[in-house]
Amino acid sequence: MIDLERCFGCKSCEAACKQEHRLGPGEYRNKVVWLGDADEGGLDFLTLTCQHCERPACLRACPVNPKAITKDPLTGVVEVIEDRCTGCGECVVACPYSAMGYDPAGHHAVKCDLCPDRRAEGLEPACASICPGHAIQFGERSGLLERAASEERTVRDHDHFLLKPQTIYLERIGGGGNAAGGNGGGGGSSVHPPAGLGRRPAFADAPGAQKVFVEKGPAFPYGEAREDAAPDRVEAGGCNICFNCCSVKFHFRGKELVKITGNEEDPVLKGKLCPKAQFTLQMYHSEHRLTRPLKRVGKRGEGRFEPIGWDQALDEIADKLRGVREKWGAEALAMFVGTRAGLITKSGYARLFSQMWGTPNFEGTDPFCASGKSIAYDLTQGAVGSGNSYTPGDMGSAEMYLYIGDNQAETRPVYFGMINDWRIKNRARMVVVDPRRTVTASKADTWLPIRPGTDMALALAMAGHILTCDLHDQKFCAEWVLGWELWRDFILEKGYTPEWAEPLTGLPAGEIRALAEDVARADGCVIFGSRGLNQHTNSVQTNRALMFLAAITGNWGRKGGTYFNMTAGPPIAPDAPGERRPKIAKPRIRRSPAGWIEAMRTGAPYPVRALIACNNPMAQWPGQDDAREAFGSLDLLVHIELFQNETSAFADYVLPAAGGIEKGEVGRTNDDRR
Template sequence: MKRVTGPGRRAGESVFKTAWRTVTGVEPVESFPYSAPREGVLGPEMVRSGCNICFNSCSTRVYRRGDRVVTITGNPDDPVTGGHLCPKSQFLMQMYYSEHRVLYPQRRVGKRGEGRFERVSWDEALDGIAEKLLRVRERYGSEALAVFTGSRSGLLGLDGTAQLFCQLWGTANHSGTNPFCGTAPDLAFLMTHGVEAGGSGNIFAEDDVWAGDLYIFLGDNMAETRPVNFGQLNERRLRRGARMVVLDPRRTATAQKADEWLPIRPGTDLAFALACLHHVFTHDLVEREFVASWVEGADRVKEFVLGRGYTPEWAEPITDIPAATIRRLAEEYARTPRAFILGNRGLSQHTNATQTFRALIMLAAVTGHYGKKGAGVLAITSAVPIQARAPADRVAPRRPAARRSPAGWIEAMVSGKPYPIRALIMTGNPLSLWPGQAALREGIEKQEVVAHIELFPSESSAWADYLLPAATGIEVGEINRYAEDRRIVWIEKVIEPPGECRPDIWIWIELGKRLGMKDVLKDEYKDPVKLWDETMREDPRFRGLSHARLKASPTGWLRWPIVSEDGPSAGTLFLEGSAYPGDPEGRRFPTPSGKLELWTPALEEQFRVYGLSALPEFYTEPEQLVPLPTLEFVTADPDEGPPSPFWDNRCYANVARIVADPPPVDRARYDMELITGRAGAMHFHSWTHWLWQAQEQCADLYAHLHPRRAAALGIETGDRVRVESPRGSIEAVAWVAPGIREHAVFVPLGWDERQPYHPWRTVNWLMPREQRDPISDQTNLKINL
């Protein structure tokens, strides 16, 4: 990393250059300097709805005057949010009325990457895409189509119409953002207690999550990623005197509120968990009665952890946390009656993600912090465990996906191995948010058709053949992004979309008509209520979540599982004496044994497919400042690989082995730990970068580094700097401040080269596409040199 010169930037200029602007033709409340009088701001008509951006799952009140939204507020009847909203929800009007929206279908007229288009009709666009798709299928097979539905798409598009389209077409190469976000915790919970989402079953309530006496956050900056939920939790824990400890390479907004911050080496949380387990086992801190009755495989885990010598002293040089501190925390956690572990992307975006979450779940299980109120393990997921299913006789044969993660599709796009991908339909912004940006562009150049469904003309749009204008949120009607405590919010339609923008579900249905799918992708499913009620509630756990019930709920949401049409919204799960709702055998934990399964012979057999053991042996990323055990891949993306047992054999997997000596790394040249993540509460991925008010709060791409490191490099806040990895380089604006490991640099994600206010090259030019967890296919985005 070094200081450079660049246009429009002077040394010492603020890293957070503002973007004050007044938008003409909108209500005063939408414009700086926010001078509108309070009287009349709310508008005469209120509609209960929800925010469609992040995982906080906030219910909202949308105020409308005529056909125009004038204000969005929180819902004071929501007991979880308390009527609060974060900045993103309040910026939504700028999204709905942005001058930058894509309003009409367009077709490329220049070279890919130039961003030159001509306006066409919807018929011309969809007919052209359908014609090219048929040619691709004839030449390469149906698996040559890949479909990526980003977070903006909404779950009715991702798990509804897009899912049906792919089943009917015959491709398994369909994914949302979860392999970049949360497949690892999903799998870890599924293996342990039989349910793939919702953490350990706890809920945000006074007698549950808010009743903890100790909260340990690992890689979870909840204060900025789910700020409303964090505010509610933190307010109550301060009132009650509960302790909060944060393990994170950065002193995040969450860490600033904590009683203790431990700057752990990124990618070594697994070592911390194993060392805590060792202390618990050797100091007789196991909750024996709970383990004897409700935990399978604890003795095998104990034998493994003690046999490997995973002591706090072993973990100290790996984690950079003193052994005495690890022992103290393990002791405190085990002896505290009500304690929570909270993990997020700082754990899941690693090659050891699944085993890290499993080790933390093991720690909770053997200490009895599971299956009760006031204790558990929380982790967010990017997906609700629902999926529309086509009739069996209409599902086309499908070859396994090239890989579970879209990062694993890039090889198939570039080299045609294990088979060629030659058509891509995408939403969101892959050319900002996927790793391996250079190879991704090479792969897109080889596609015979690329369609982009989106709100704004992003970097991904510039590489598409067709740009299709999307509608979203309250322009459509939708369910929310999903909450870690299983709340489902119905986002009611309030306004009509602008121009010729159409909902994703409309686009998939219209494209399907041209490909012989109208018997399944029916016109009537353009109504999101019909789509939800008739195709997406077949799972018994969602029977009671009809649109009518969701709309009528004063809180704005219901919690699954609700196994009958009029059943109550679910509370805390897995409590002693209870049965998991809808489980035909009445089991507390819906696993084969009916217990929490830490290790079983069946799990061991499944893990062996990946070359690993179900026992969480320590390894980390290959690029660390100190050499540590890592993975060596036996089969990689160009290989077909074995079908993945944890994904029902629907995708090929990579096989790896753990090696003590990592591959050589030029640590003299690459001498800093590169960490990525969210920019702050105002941003979510790339789409908020089109909202001028978010840009006021965080404008330029920045590189946060420690003052001592900055001084050694001759860098000051405001300098333009170059950040380089073995995969390439980008530039950013330096932000010199404490609150980060001395040899680390943090560069947030979300920027791209075509954003209207402050375009920058994405940090994902620096991130590897090949470094992925073999089990979950989760991508390492958190530690590289």
Template sequence: MGKVKRIVRSACRMCHGVCQVLVHMEGERVVRITGDPESPISRGYLCPKGAASPELLYHPDRLIYPLRRAGKRGENKWKRISWEEALDEIAHRFAAIKAESGSEYVAICQGTGRPLIEFTVRFANAFGTPNFVSVGHVCYLPRVAASKITMGQLPVTDVYGFGGKDPECMVIWGCNITHSGSADGMCGGMIERALKRAGKVIVVDPRRTKPATDATHWLQIRPGTDGALALALIHVIITEGLIDQDFVHHYTVGYEQLAEHIKPFTPEWAAPITRIPPEEIRAAARTYAALSPACMLWGSATDASASNYQTARSLLILRALTGNIDCPGGDVLWVPPKGVQQKSIFMSYEQDGAQFLPPDKIGRAVTLGKYPLERSIHPPTFWKSVVTGDPYRVRAMWIAACNPLLSQTHPLVIEKALRDHLEFTVVSEFFMTPTAALADIVLPSAMWLETDDVVNLHKIWCVLARKKVAQIGEVRDDREVILALAKRLGLEAAFPWEDYRAYLEWVLRDSGMTFDEFSDRGILQGEMRYYKYKVNGFDTPSGKFEFYSSISEALGLSPLPQYREPALSPLSSPQAAEQYPLILTTGARSRVFFVSEGRQIDSLRKANPDPIVEVHPATAQSLGIAEGDWVWIETMENRIKMRAKLFDGIAPDVVSAQHAWWFPEEGPPEYGWKRSNVNLLFGDTAGYDFETGSECLRSSLCKIYKVEMTMNS
């Protein structure tokens, strides 16, 4: 008899979209992933990353059991050990350092918002270390902070039609979700569907993305100047009387101060900054204000800037001025399902375990107070502290779901910290990476097909079931590992569950369902209610949407939105621009890679085999560069190699470089991480946002030239 074929309904986690999928099984083997056509969140959509899940699951190079370093760091000599040995050693080393130096001498590092974030931050706080390192300062958290301070909760684009309306106007601001497949719990397929139904589309992006091609207004902005454009749009809407009178006068505070504040920020003021003609700014503002409901999908392009918090505040203010908050088809505040414990640290601030951090440790963070809105430790400052010992040198670190040599700036400093200064480093990963190669212990992480979960990190309005269908080697869910380590370290108050399955049952305890029953159902949805502010107000000190932010003022920040020019740009650094005449924007989302992940997957790598830098054809011709040439991208910090792709959808003085490139096929010790790693191009010269510590990764200065050319030619 042949192997029994069956289909298991689950939720993909190859990126941030969390689309519902069908897992096709033959016996115990996963053979194919397809989109679930009955899913209300994705309607059968599946991106290439999701389809490639079986390739990741069964990849021959996966880490499948714990390893202990057996040679020098980076020498690629390892000894297989048991999980008990690994956990006992980690617990012993962490506990010894805590006793000898203090809990703050152990740091936790995590990359993008993986599901384990519900435990990593909690573990750090429970252990007693304020040193939790993440890249949130350039991705997502500035928007979360601005939303929390301005209106109490992050608004999300309403494209599902629960209220009987689709968006009449859609603004896509610094987000390429229809190409990448997802962002922040939003499915690219659902955005494509909404774009087709919308009457008008406004795209703000320096690159001609797919939505920009057919948009009513494509505002081709100079990279890094989003805040200036937002202020000019606010100016037009206020001065032309295009506001929603009812919302502004009954549910907001500070309108008079905003109206006075906004007077200088005319489209004529913004035009030379943004390079968008005044008449285009006015036309876009009128379109956005005239059509209701309108929604705005924003991306991480606004986060990696010189004024990300203030820009996010401006974009929230645009929503409020036009009355597009919490209305059907607008930007809504989702209602979570009843009976399910909220796991998202973005919705429940108790989930991150801040209540367990000893008060005397709050002042012991490496970078505490440097940036008033930082919720985690500023990565560049942290890594420098490990190398310099200023203000003190962290001794041990656990790096989970993160490859900082590729995903963070100052990677040469990070390499030195990992190789020469940290006494003990643990890395949890799918594969051996350049970062893991410098660890003392490497732990094999389970991927989404190997985990059970109640999924609600980003979705909010629903929770999804993820069902374990496979087990390769000895891989473990990172949350199981954290629970096991927490028990060894006496952290039961923060982690009272017997095991990970007991935790999942606790999450569902008020729903009346066991995890198995929930898995059979697949999804639980909240009962969406709109215009909740009319009854409940907003979760702010005033109870209203705050144009004039009382919390910002209390923190010593501007209570009204501002714009700051990037420290390294053609306007702020004309002398540097003479030597480096091109604007370098990085981080445009890939359809086939998720940050640094996926370079080992054959089907994904075939679609994007080499690192790409987009160059305008006229610029390429003037520099003697042809399609496919290897070119140097050089900044005042360093230079890297990428292949040129000629693209007339960017300005002639702008180049767009892919990020997080390494070459797993080259093997240890470095896996080619220094050749095309765009983060080698950034230093302190571009400055940091003084509110969040953000870095200007989308608007630096560079020059490019063919690899065959000399550096001085």
């Protein structure tokens, strides 16, 4: 059964199918199609897969004798017998549901057969087991229909060709973020049209996507025989691609990593996983990875290097660092460590090195990503992160979900899948405030297209309306919120009303009032913020205003109510022993590495002459022309990465880094703090 309301187009099912069946590029057994765009009323997502029809057109069209397509009389599963198939394409043309694929290397048809090997082991098909949104559900047809009826869902009639398709599709629920605004009272915007009807694909495969990789082996793990990749051991671990840090299982054949799946033993995620984690399989084996140290032989920026040994690289780097310290002082070294390096590396090894070297200029990517919300949390509650958890009794019990500057459906799909599932089960309300009609907005009851950078004005106006109308949680404020009266008086004195915010935000005052009343009256509202707030001007004060909004409505420290801005992590920040830490003679230049550029270029407030960096500061730091000039002036630039990038071209030495599973680490952070 495929639930069109729960599907948000993450394509995790595609990734799982490709891994399970070793499918090549452009080769699909199932495929998720994005339909429409913002100008056409938002996005819909339609999973194309075999319908396992009672009267399959593909079987009747197959000209091979004996047939290359069979139908199991007991299970009803329609399957391609690949060694019989001649690749004539008759079944592809005959299938009206676009369910047939083609293997251009083996010259035969491919289609979903519901993973018979997995079913024989008592497992679900790969797509159903990993789908973050619970959009693909597997079981007896009668049981699935009963489940749909219990949620009062509408089953789509898609038997227009009299083939009796057995795959069930559940229609979208009314609302669906189909129009900007809404009635503000819980009904959302107008009824959503059936997904896929009269809509065009939002994008398609690029030309040449059907070409077969010539290369084979670990770097190109798809298109190989499935039996050649059967794992002989499984190790539990974590994904370090994004801040979800999802638990995964790494499947090995000998020393070769052959598959990445979710960990069904995880009590929170329960084996769900997004495609990013699955496709790190390609990253680990890519032929483009750095494997040997490189030394610059051309001018900075030319990207000309020669490979050298580790001993030579480390000895030469150490000599140059000593020269910088002797001439300019220890503070002339700056270190920039990306968060994907892991907590032990970033907050452990690298931090300890900077302290023992004697430089205050050590930083990660936080100033460009999330420092605003971290400072706001510290000022508001004294600690970073929400204490709430992704459980049905906590965040799943909210009556309302409000997303402001957070496209969780695309950035953290496993967690959005849980929120969207609870929204449907509990008939909760979802509102998305975002300049773009995002994937998250496509699932919302109401989408409010705010003018970029005016989220704080919206929060202040909502608070002003709530306080003016005495809609705040007076008992909670009196018992738990320090200084709320001062903030109330400030808000009212400044005249922060919906009418004041309307010309700033571009949102009608009536919609601002309705949103404020919905938040105040909901029995539990989870307010989500993210990069849309954290990476904009006034990010600290915007986050604080939204935290205050949550507090005055009683949505703090309770189940089903919180302000939730990304992640929290274990406090790993050891200090080197005092006797190993030289006295730092000069203060830190700035918290943001952007301030280092001026020190590199002009020597103010003091010179920075050496940089050790991972990640890609050339692409992250503001003012790239200034960054190029600054990097070109350094006495030493050491770049540590998995792959060469823009920063590598300016480096004196490029050192290969180890990926997450190769070095072992502690997961950096997680949306659910457990």
